[in-house]
Amino acid sequence: MIEEKNSLLAYLLCAPEEKIFCREMDTKRNIQEYTFGDLILSTTNLGRYLDSKEEWGEHIPIFLDTSYDFLRTFLGIVAAKKVCVPVHTIANEESMEFILKKVRSKCLVVTQKRLYQKLTKLNYVYQHIHTIFTTKEIIEEKNLPCRHIDIAEIFSQSKDLESAKSFLTNVVENTHKDDVMQIVFTSGTTGEPKGAILSHKNVISCVVRAGNHLKINSSYRTLTFLPLSHVMAQNEVFIALTVQATVQITGRDNLLHALKTFAPNILVSVPRVYEAIYQGIQKKLKNKPFARKLIDFTVKMHKLSKKASPLVRLGAFLFSKTFGHIITAKIRKNIGKFNLMVTAGAACPAHIYEFYEAISMPLTNAQGLTEVSGAIIYNQANETLNGSIGFPLPGVEVKVDEDGEILLKGDPVFSGYFEEPEWNRNSFTSDGFFRTGDLGEIQFLRNKPYVFLKGRKKEILVLSSGLNIPAVQIEERLVRHEIILQAMVVGDGQPKLAALIVPNAECCKNGDLRGEISKVIRQVNSQMDASEHIGEFEILSEPFTIENGMLTPTLKIRRPAVFQRYKEIIGHFYEASVC
Known part of the structure; x- marks a missing residue:
């Protein structure tokens, strides 16, 4: 069991320096490897640089796609005891400017040219941003709106690992668990973005308890392609950091190639990816009617093994575990060998769950929100109940109010939205429970509070x-x-x-x-x-x-x-x- 520390940097200091932490595949399918020692150096170099001057301000927005650069920039900001503000790189200009104004940014980090061009068109950047941390290629351009600094140079300033570890040790010793680590702006389906304030305690309690619950260890290799500006993707890489596992990063365009090349044993994705795999299989089976009938029959038998009379259930179960397993072997081989497949970020349709269970590749559902630091309700593959999204992590309280709204309380739950007093008053009950906006019910089954969702408050039509x-x-x-x-x-x-x-x-x-x-x-x-x-x-x-x-x-x-x-x-x- 991994213990909860006061800073992510404490886990980095415990990691074996020579072990590969990150493998990254670029758009041309070239692969670069980085050790935990490399991450310690980059994190320290940026942390020292940002800590050396007050002019950077308290909040530092980063506009970075999923990459090793995102990870070391994020941790570097943490090492400087600043607040990281990860911004979705697909956000529109209006949202970007709103966030910059809201947190009163004085500097920002951006390395992609398309994002740089979008940002430098904003009035706020011209009027209030005095420093942009970026790339050498962008710095070589003319008519720059403000001071530009090559962030790659900062990352590589010092190679003294012992000095770096000493610096990080001092940071960890002076970090309190309630210090703010990041402000993550929720896109929301209505209104302006709102910044969820997440402390070290919020994030670490979420990722450590999830890692322990899922029994993830240092032998795991994850494939990360979801945006790291989202807390669910952060959960994935931070869990890997806490257990000293390996993170493998790629863009969505190279996802299939990366699956074959990296051979990850964990896949964390949104339902749409699992649906796309399912639809691809169905498309291939269109011209193979006999094979399709066999697969459909296997899925049907799997359903019967859960719902029919005891005798029929036994027969269906035996079929699923013998002939059904053989019939679906080729599908499993083509998808990949995973010890854990997690679906998160949105509701996954029941027929998708049923299909993956039937082919012996069951999905683990992870349910959460930005406001609770990621996923805090899990329905493990071997503990699924039809219709339930699962039960909460240890230490997380869940209940339903008189209107049927699901309420949550515990260490992963945020303290409130950044400078939104009215929203904060309306978002919490008098006894400190967070109003999730989800409607549902709780059933105590197997001595656990299983949560059943009925929809979002704002998605119920009257x-x-x-x-x-x-x-x-x-x-x-x-x-x-x-x-x-x-x-x-x-x-x-x-x-x-x-x-x-x-x-x-x-x-x-x-x-x-x-x-x-x-x-x-x-x-x-x-x-x-x-x-x-x-x-x-x-x-x-x-x-x-x-x-x-x-x-x-x-x-x-x-x-x-x-x-x-x-x-x-x-x-x-x-x-x-x-x-």
Whole structure:
């Protein structure tokens, strides 16, 4: 069991200096390796530099993609006892400027040219940023708006490992667990970004307890490709740091190549990646009807092994563990050999869980929020309960209030939003529980409080009849069909539901796209109560994306933005409606 320390740097000091901590694959598929000793030196060199002057300000925003540079910059800021502000690199200019203003930045870190060009167009950068830590290539350009410093030079200033360790030891000794480590701005589906204040205690209690719960050790090799500006991706690499495991980093464009090259034994991803793998398998099976029937039968047997009568369950279980295991062996070989597969960041559809369980590659669900430092509710592969997202980590209290909202309390839970007093008053109960905005219930099973989600407060549609409808659950049913890429259900305050549909036109078999989608909607309607039936629908020509402002960086639909964009279409759905 790993113990909880007061700083991430304390774990770095305990690591074997010669062991590889990070392997990084660049866009050209070149691989660079970095040891724990390399990380100690880079962290110390940046920490010393930032600690030597007061002019940098307290909060230092970093605009860096997932990379080794992100890790050593983050830890370097921590070593300087400054507050790191990781900003999503896919954020729009308005959000970037808002964050810079909010934390009153005096300097920032950016190494990618496209991001640099975006940032230097902002008024705030010209008026208030006096130093940009960047690359030699950018510094060589003309007409720079302020002082520029080559961050690579800082990272390599000293090679004295003993001196570096002495510096970090002093930092650790003078760090209090309640000191602020970072401010992470939540993109949110509504309103302006809000900065969640996360202390050393918040982050470390979350990652150490998660690592212990998942039984992760130094032999694990993870593949990191999710944005490190998100706490879930940070959980992944910080757990590796605490147990002295190896982090392997790549961009999404090289994901498949990296899976084969690095052969990780842990995969942490959002549901969309697992869905993409599933859809790829289904696509390959289209031209192999016999193989597809065998796979479908294996999945069916797996379901029966959980739900049928005892005798049928036994037969289905034996089939799944013998013939089923043989039938799905090739699929497992193509996906890779993983000791642990974690899905996080959004709800994973039930049929995806069932498929991976049936092929003997069960998914572990991780549920959390920025405000609780990452994932603090886990449903381990061998402890799953149908419909439950799992149970909380040790030391985390969970309960449900009279409105059905899930409340959380414990060391990983943040202290509040940065300079948002009204939000902070409304975000906590009188006894200190954080209001998650999730609706659900708790059932004590196997002596553990299993949490069952019913939806987000803001994603519950209330029909004019007063019935509450969980929009996301209906949307999940729709997008299970390959002809529908995205869907948003509307109908708040109306007598019936309607839907905006982003189609996958390539999957249209007969050229009648509207007809095929109508067929899918009729099929989905047949599986639900009459009050949940979708009436009208509109096929959209443009998908929901981060770039057009209709998805958050974590790929959740920004409902107000979509509603605003298509308010005329939505209005037409109900022009002739009568209650």
